[in-house]
Amino acid sequence: MQTITLNVEGMSCNHCVNTIEKTLKELGATGKVNLAAKTVEVSYDESGLTKEAIKEAIEEQGYDVV
Helix, strand or coil: EEEEEEEEECCCHHHHHHHHHHHHHCCCEEEECCCCCCCCEEEEECCCCHHHHHHHHHCCCCCCEE
C-alpha cells in the first residue's frame, strides 16, 4: 500500500470533499481531504493504480492538482 499527499486547488466545501473521496473510492483508493491545507492524502495499491491516474481522476472532477 502506497500513501501520497497531493496539493489540490479549487476545493472549498463538503461537496468538494465528498466528490474527491467518492472519485478515489471508485478507483480503488482511499482519500482523506484536508480543506484548510488544500491537501488530499491518498492510500492505494501501486500494483493496480498510478499516481498519474489518481491525479487525472481528480482533475477530471474540476480540481487542479499542483
